[in-house]
Amino acid sequence: xxxxxxxxxxxxxxxxxxxxxxxxxxxxxxxxxxxxxxxxxxxxxxxxxxxxxxxxxxxxxxxxxxxxxxxxxxxxxxxxxxxxxxxxxxxxxxxxxxxxxxxxxxxxxxxxxxxxxxxxxxxxxxxxxxxxxxxxxxxxxxxxxxxxxxxxxxxxxxxxxxxxxxxxxxxxxxxxxxxxxxxxxxxxxxxxxxxxxxxxxxxxxxxxxxxxxxxxxxxxxxxxxxxxxxxxxxxxxxxxxxxxxxxxxxxxxxxxxxxxxxxxxxxxxxxxxxxxxxxxxxxxxxxxxxxxxxxxxxxxxxxxxxxxxxxxxxxxxxxxxxxxxxxxxxxxxxxxxxxxxxxxxxxxxxxxxxxxxxxxxxxxxxxxxxxxxxxxxxxxxxxxxxxxxxxxxxxxxxxxxxxxxxxxxxxxxxxxx
RNA sequence: GGAGGGAUGGCCGAGCGGACGAAGGCGAUAGUCUUGAAAACUAUUGUAUGUAUUCCAUACCGUGGGUUCGAAUCCCACUCCCUCCGCCA
Numbered sequence: 001x002x003x004x005x006x007x008x009x010x011x012x013x014x015x016x017x018x019x020x021x022x023x024x025x026x027x028x029x030x031x032x033x034x035x036x037x038x039x040x041x042x043x044x045x046x047x048x049x050x051x052x053x054x055x056x057x058x059x060x061x062x063x064x065x066x067x068x069x070x071x072x073x074x075x076x077x078x079x080x081x082x083x084x085x086x087x088x089x090x091x092x093x094x095x096x097x098x099x100x101x102x103x104x105x106x107x108x109x110x111x112x113x114x115x116x117x118x119x120x121x122x123x124x125x126x127x128x129x130x131x132x133x134x135x136x137x138x139x140x141x142x143x144x145x146x147x148x149x150x151x152x153x154x155x156x157x158x159x160x161x162x163x164x165x166x167x168x169x170x171x172x173x174x175x176x177x178x179x180x181x182x183x184x185x186x187x188x189x190x191x192x193x194x195x196x197x198x199x200x201x202x203x204x205x206x207x208x209x210x211x212x213x214x215x216x217x218x219x220x221x222x223x224x225x226x227x228x229x230x231x232x233x234x235x236x237x238x239x240x241x242x243x244x245x246x247x248x249x250x251x252x253x254x255x256x257x258x259x260x261x262x263x264x265x266x267x268x269x270x271x272x273x274x275x276x277x278x279x280x281x282x283x284x285x286x287x288x289x290x291x292x293x294x295x296x297x298x299x300x301x302x303x304x305x306x307x308x309x310x311x312x313x314x315x316x317x318x319x320x321x322x323x324x325x326x327x328x329x330x331x332x333x334x335x336x337x338x339x340x341x342x343x344x345x346x347x348x349x350x351x352x353x354x355x356x357x358x359x360x361x362x363x364x365x366x367x368x369x370x371x372x373x374x375x376x377x378x379x380x381x382x383x384x385x386x387x388x389x390x391x392x393x394x395x396x397x398x399x400x401x402x403x404x405x406x407x408x409x410x411x412x413x414x415x416x417x
Numbered sequence: 418g419g420a421g422g423g424a425u426g427g428c429c430g431a432g433c434g435g436a437c438g439a440a441g442g443c444g445a446u447a448g449u450c451u452u453g454a455a456a457a458c459u460a461u462u463g464u465a466u467g468u469a470u471u472c473c474a475u476a477c478c479g480u481g482g483g484u485u486c487g488a489a490u491c492c493c494a495c496u497c498c499c500u501c502c503g504c505c506a
Contacts (some may be wrong), residue, residue, distance in 0.1 A: 042475090043476090048476095049475070055487045056435075056487090059436070059487080074485095075486095077485085077487085380429090405457040
């Protein structure tokens with residue numbers, strides 16, 4: 001949620017943002033609504049004040065004057081009730097509209113409508129020459145390391161069994177990443193993966209992306225699609241001392257996504273599945289330092305990919321491709337030989353104060369309190385890293401051999417042979 | 418799953434219909450004293466909204482409703498925590 005004060009102080013920014021995001025919003029309607037609710041509240045509060053005055057008199061009044069005061073108080077009480085009902089209505093109307101406005105996009109993010117307008121910042125790593133590269137599923141199925149057919153019998157499409165060395169690699173990757181992140185000040189965290197509705201609203205996944213979220217109706221719980229959700233919600237309603245910022249967490253969790261509306265897209269293997277494991281970085285940050293923090297998180301992502309010798313490019317996500325809560329976002333796309341293109345393996349966003357305001361997380365600095373900034377970024381999305389590792393290190397005979405350095409990290413020298 | 422008990426400010430803890438934004442203590446901050454420190458004493462000590470940094474108003478005593486002229490205090494529902502029993506990785 002944006003600061004409603006924008007309607008008063010910085011209309012230009014608001015208008016510019018709405019046009020950059022290609023939205024159609026009636027600003028004047030919102031301005032009026034906001035003014036109206038404030039005016040109504042003021043009236044209601046004045047009446048309330050009157051009521052309290054009389055209440056005090058009643059407490060000390062003698063029996064004679066009491067009766068008159070009581071009837072007077074009674075009618076004021078009714079007025080107050082009616083006035084506040086109106087105020088609540090207006091408030092609700094205003095905020096229902098206001099929360100729908102997405103975050104203000106950073107000045108530095110490129111304009112554009114879709115992911116094809118994203119701006120490539122750099123390319124890193126050597127792409128190996130390959131004749132007819134195989135895709136990860138073909139390679140791993142043959143080696144009995146992945147089984148999607150059995151998984152679809154057991155659980156449906158977009159599920160997979162991982163076996164043997166792939167599982168070994170997964171756990172080595174995770175523990176390697178957690179150690180690295182821990183050295184950089186991230187607290188390793190295993191968060192709950194079932195959360196209440198509120199956490200999803202607070203992080204901006206609800207209401208917009210509600211159709212991507214699995215629901216457990218019996219218990220009013222939802223399966224998270226990323227540990228960003230429980231990590232962000234960790235400090236809900238808290239006031240953090242600015243001296244202790246940034247507070248950094250590295251969350252490991254399984255992630256669940258319905259992938260509604262993606263029929264026919266990425267149907268091969270484990271690129272897009274309903275369930276995968278991920279190490280996620282999350283930072284609660286001093287607002288004036290969030291830009292630096294964003295660069296830092298991006299640099300960590302790059303460091304991990306470089307250590308794994310995965311060729312990648314970094315992309316500055318354009319205005320039209322940003323989610324509601326992001327002010328700026330960098331994606332890293334790894335080279336996927338079988339697709340002859342780069343595909344997303346990590347993503348890091350500066351959500352500025354958008355989530356913090358919804359979750360009511362603030363920072364305290366020498367007496368004054370302000371909203372803080374939150375940022376998130378992928379450290380290791382296990383499935384997609386496995387794909388990149390398998391495909392980029394494949395040989396023509398269907399085996400996969402890793403360099404000594406990579407093998408040291410993942411604990412496996414080769415697949416097959 | 419069954420049976421009980423509880424939720425008050427940064428923390429502990431009183432209040433159980435009217436002057437309560439809330440006693441008292443601890444902690445924190447500032448001052449006095451001291452060469453310096455400690456101790457002692459004094460003062461301050463939540464958050465948010467309203468064009469409102471010291472004045473004013475309003476809201477907030479787990480959350481949401483209700484009763485009442487008036488609710489931290491009474492009633493209802495929910496959430497969370499604790500104890501005991503059962504079950505369980």
